[in-house]
Amino acid sequence: MIPSNFPLSFSDPVARARVDHRPVVALESTVITHGLPYPDNLNLARDLENEIAGEQATPATIALLDGKIQVGLTSSQLERLATAEGAIKVSRRNFGLALARGLVGGTTVAGTMHVAHQAGIQVFATGGIGGVHRNAPFDVSNDLMELGRTPMVVVCAGAKSILDLPATLEVLETQGVLVLGYQTDEFPAFFSRTSGLALSARSDNPEDIAAIARAHWQVGVDSAILVVNPLAEEVALDYGEVESYIRTALQDAEEQGVHGSSMTPYLLARINELSGGRTLQANLALLRSNARLAARIAVALVLPGLNRTM
Ligand code: PSU
Numbered sequence: 001m002i003p004s005n006f007p008l009s010f011s012d013p014v015a016r017a018r019v020d021h022r023p024v025v026a027l028e029s030t031v032i033t034h035g036l037p038y039p040d041n042l043n044l045a046r047d048l049e050n051e052i053a054g055e056q057a058t059p060a061t062i063a064l065l066d067g068k069i070q071v072g073l074t075s076s077q078l079e080r081l082a083t084a085e086g087a088i089k090v091s092r093r094n095f096g097l098a099l100a101r102g103l104v105g106g107t108t109v110a111g112t113m114h115v116a117h118q119a120g121i122q123v124f125a126t127g128g129i130g131g132v133h134r135n136a137p138f139d140v141s142n143d144l145m146e147l148g149r150t151p152m153v154v155v156c157a158g159a160k161s162i163l164d165l166p167a168t169l170e171v172l173e174t175q176g177v178l179v180l181g182y183q184t185d186e187f188p189a190f191f192s193r194t195s196g197l198a199l200s201a202r203s204d205n206p207e208d209i210a211a212i213a214r215a216h217w218q219v220g221v222d223s224a225i226l227v228v229n230p231l232a233e234e235v236a237l238d239y240g241e242v243e244s245y246i247r248t249a250l251q252d253a254e255e256q257g258v259h260g261s262s263m264t265p266y267l268l269a270r271i272n273e274l275s276g277g278r279t280l281q282a283n284l285a286l287l288r289s290n291a292r293l294a295a296r297i298a299v300a301l302v303l304p305g306l307n308r309t310m
């Protein structure tokens, strides 16, 4: 499946899990290079790996280092990524550019899905996906197209309301992506548990999600299943409060002429400043929760396969 010259480099634990057909969960790295400040990013990256290992799955953080695509990072590689100067955000469009130049790259949801699929990984945990930007209907994240073409279960906490959420859901539908509420009937808005947007489907346990995913792919549909997991009530922020930070941040972005791939990192950093760092705690908690749920789904997907006669 992987072309012989494809520059993938597996960590030892991920290589062993692949050989033994044990569950693996992919993790993105834009959250490390662009999403959180040091040392929160490094601590978070390690916490996520521990959450996944605690559920008997193997974590595979994906990033570009040393001119290669790394699938699973050693502790020192993780540290280099978290402290790298000039790391770029790698999505479908710029893998070749980053590899040829030997750049350090944090992979976006789209970039991580592309690599994870090449590596035979079926489940991926992230915080929030990209989407359609407000006031910029042509700034549509490549994440949505990648979700439409890659058979994978992606666990997230919805999308931030820095985006146009109704438009984002419409594009997901156009792309053939099933959005599955985890123990919820509403699309969660990342820092808030609700957005007022109803979902067409929900699931309340990992085994059911695994059964849906298996059937989805068995009929030859090769899109993703997007599991949206609302963050815990204790750390959730009020929708109206987040909304006011977002309005200010969007205005600041316009005044400063921010656009393209710099937009998401700019808005996230600005909202964190405006909230006095309170959004950071929510962000960390939801990432951990998503990693745990993804690991349970990965286990549920693999276990029936082991019982089946090959
Ligand atoms: N949304 C967030 N946090 C993030 C991102 C999006 O709430 O960290 C990151 C993810 O890696 C996502 C990427 O894949 O930004 C989307 O960027 P763009 O809109 O430029 O496609």
Ligand code: MN
Residues within 6 Å of the ligand: 139, 140, 141, 142, 260, 261, 263
């Ligand atoms: Mn964009």
